[in-house]
Amino acid sequence: MSLTNDKFLNISNSIKNSYLDEWKNNKKKVLGYYCTYIPEELFYAAGFLPYRIRATGHELDELADIYMVRFTCGFVRLTLDLALRGGYDFLDGLFITNCCDHARRMYELYDLVVFKRKEIKQKPPQFYVALPHVINEDGFEWYLDEIKLLKEQIEQEYTLKEIDNSQLKEAIKIYNENRSLLREIYNLRTLDNPKLTGSEFLQISMANTSVPKEIANNELRRILEIIKNSKDLSNNRKRIMLVGSVVDNINFTKLVEDSGAIIVSDFLCFGERNILDDVDLNGDLLENIAKRTYYRMSCPRMMDDHKKRYDFLLKEIERAKVDGVILQRINNCDLHGCENMLLEHELKDLGIPSLNIDREAFLTDTTRLQTRIEAFYEMIK
């Protein structure tokens, strides 16, 4: 048994899928979001399917050009382009947080442009949570208040009744299980003889954000069995950790892996960072959801947490026996660009090989990238 052409992994190649259609056919709602800083359990408890917006496979940006200048992030621009072409018209709502300058402005663009298109019969509601940029008690207090207000807004605009503790508990259980399954799968990448590639994990992770979590959990259990029973992958490839801007397309991970390497670990939005922490089932459940979202392993949008991220990277490098780190940013992504700058120097000081590259959201410059990546592998021989 292998993962090649697995139906669950294939979900990651398209924007929509049959589970999503079925959900919609049952008159249930889908909520789009951009950033992993979302209290997903709360929305799930309210009966939504939280769907992570991505632009996998979309390569046009002429429509986005009108509303977003060229030096904004290519990933966000692609999603805007797709949105303007009706690619996300299945969404019944939108959640945005102030994650980065590019994605957060999508709130206004959906409001003033995307949802104003004539194809949209009724403008879907939009939700917004303001997330602090530092991690401390004051910041948490602020964030918790925001989550409480969000819950009230959902109740007023969607559920029309209170989201109760049993619903929250159920959602938390499903999400915790989901993260636990993903962790199990993830760990099979870090073995001396990995069981799956980075590209396969990325596909699993992307598919996981596009379907209801009960279904995802069943699928992940099935996939876990397949992977456990599959042959080890060859162990004479370079073991790479991939870090940086969002990767929503296996064209890039394949480029990294096809040149003689395997991505055994990552620090990416669709990767391990997102599945490390669970929500506590004891005590105030809403507060626990807020706690996980706020205190979880951060990304560079948190201004005072670089040290923790760096320490985590070092631990992962050791645990997964990483030979080299590829730091990458989508052009114009200032957050990951500057974080990678610091990491490059810090890793160099420790003698850990790293390659710092910039790229376009969809690969237009494969030859340049391939040459640099191959040269890097030569260097770490």
Place this chain on the structure above:
Amino acid sequence: MVNRTELENKVIPYKILLETLQNTYDLVDSILLDNTIPSLKIGLKYLIQNIEANIEKAGDGLPVVGHHFAFQSEYLDCFDVVPICIEGTSYILSALLPDGVEKYYDLMRNWGHPFHTCSSQKGVMGMTLDDLFRFDAIICPTAPCDNTMASYPYFKYQADVPMVLPDMPFIHKEKSFKYYAKQIKKGLEDLGKIIGQKPDWDELKKHLEIDNKSINTQLEIFELKKAIPCPVENFYNAMSAAVTIFMAGKEEKVKYYDEMLESAKNNYRKKKHHGGEEKIRCIFPYMLIFFDLGLCEWLDRELGMSILFDIFNYNFTKPIRTTDSLDTMFYDMARKGMEFPMMKQSTDFYYNFIDDCVNMAKEFKSDCFIFTMHIGCKQFGSVVQVLREALRDETGIPVLMLDLDVGDKRMTSMKVLRDKISLFAQTLL
């Protein structure tokens, strides 16, 4: 024993700045007839005093505290320190030196700072890498942009500078001002612990009161700009940005605006336009082009185009209440911080920004907008077209967008920029 020169060498770029300001002032004084560009002459005079005083303080061994431009320097007046505005220093030097601070941009780029990340931080980051600035501490709000969030950790991790980060929330609500007020107070207390000083709130109060004094004058000048022709020269906008950044809470700021008000009133009475004839009235809703402030004069004199104001000259806040409780004072400080130019627009949805632009276009009878789309400011990257559509629908006036790096002349040719503006102006006449 450490000598004065060694201590002053903690702020070498300020010494370069002082020398450049003095040379420019001498040039202006000897070439320009009296009052030809009043804002330039008056502003330079006070800027020199300010920079001199700070170098003096560095020589006295006071701590050198770097601050983000949106953490107003008057807030640091509760300490005895040398305040260095990180963004302001990069850009004032980029305006005054022939090749700006390109050398330091390049140092940082070679160090790995991405080309698309804001040059306002890049300049001082490079100077720090070159050991020209030695900060004892840095204070920076967590706004307005990704560049701030992403670039400042460099000072902590590369140059080992202790950093205080008052968290400025997104969204302007009552609770946001309260939250940020607490953050400012705590931030100043934390900063005090780092530099070994206790914040003196009475001293702070005194400087806030000084700063309050110029608010009405600024508003009066703003009102006078409704007149046709505009009685204030374009350069006033550039100098006001520098004054706002470097002289907040100082008597020099009050004097600058008092003298400028006199000059504006004079022109108003005589219906005098700085360039001779006003042909086009224009609003720069965002920044000026710092590496070529000569543009201000060129627009006035060559095109007869008045820059009614840029982002540093249309955002005003109410005076800070200093006689009530400390809580009220910090609340007002928070409000002022969150309504500071650029902070106001970046820490909220852009609906208000668009409304403000439309209203100002009508009230000030503007013929057009020129939007400088600075490569650093990604938070504005999705507003230009929406603004263009709103202005077209509500006022019928056009927007010219210029893609550039406002602090680095190498990204876009100034000739091309001027040509674009000339062609745009022709379509308006």
